[in-house]
Amino acid sequence: MRYLRLELRYPPDLMHPMHRLVDESDAVERDVLLQGTVLDETADTFLFYVEGDINVYTDALRAVDRIREFEVTRIDDDGYYVFLTQRRDAVDEAMFDPFQRTGIVVVPPVDFRPSGTVRLTLIGERGPLGDALAELPDRIGSDVLRIGEYDWRQDLFDPGLTDRQFDALAAAVESGYYEFPRSGTVEEVAERIDAAPSTASEHLRKAESAMMSAFIELRDVA
Template sequence: MKYARLRIQHTQEARHPMHAFEMEHDRIEYAELHHWNMVFDDTNSFVFRVRGDPDPFRAKLESRDATVSYSLTPVSNGVFYCCVRERVRETDEGYINAFARGSLVVVPPITFNPDGTTDLTVVGTSADVSAAVENLPTGMHATVRSVGPYRRRSRVGSPQLTDRQRAAVDAAIEHGYYNSPRDGTVEDVATTLDIAPGTAAEHLRKAEATVMRHVLSHE
């Protein structure tokens, strides 16, 4: 059993309209797909976690012919959740079918990045992981960011990082800050997040401390 962390590049035509909207709207920071239910009536239901203003998000959902129904939670600390049922596009069906095979399981969340890429983790046999990567529909291409044996221990919950701490860690990974030898710097993280280097360093220290406490407390 293998895991693979994938980054999916989408052409403009293959990108989901809501993802394109999130990229372009300055009042939506990012969205993550946490839960989904594929049903056999040509619709899908999803639960998204979104950081940003729900008003333009709501307006976009209402303007789409594909939206069957939706509901939004109240905003808490800048975050709201959206449960939406929508009609399946042909591109979406090809994307879903690429990962609906054999042993393969998609592990949430799926993250929709501001640059138009999508990050997700899959678990399954090597053959099924490879088949998913090779059978993405036209307009999509997968980059394998990491791969290895799936040996995750059973744990209660996960380390609770703040959004800024998680963003700092994501930026640090992207820049190779945790590589050996180290490729990136705190200054790289600060530039990506448009914050002071001291603030970036503090986010990373607190995130690392939280993760280490979580690991030790569940040994």
């Protein structure tokens, strides 16, 4: 199954008010859509994971007219689930309708980030995926961050490595670079991936940094 890891960039006037909150308030650190039910009706239901000051977040929810109701469940000191129903509007339809088609599945989570960016994963056939990207409104920017064959197990822990960073790590493991005591060298890694030692070392450092950051985030959520 082919997948795309996609980043969308929204101008301020097309951003949902709760997405703008991520930009405008330091009180909300993370806003992630975990699941959603979008039917042929006028309202949609969503489950979000939120990190930050829940009072600021819920005050913002109450100020959005199209949000009909919501329920908050506390997980720990900083993390919450927010279950809400909201009325769909024309902006929602323009942004998400391209993905509501035969041959495509949007795989949660959908990560709402600062500066109007959203990251999500799409699974589907080449034709429908291309059509969906082509039908996005002109004012919404898009970048394909990664493309390949989908494996659900990868999403259990995905630090977002580039192909070269992954190759360098794999070569390091195979050569014994991470054994104790260490039996492999950066030079061996470089030879295995056909790169200069300085380049191999840079790939390893960046990969290690990404993996440790992703691991800490995973532990924080768990």
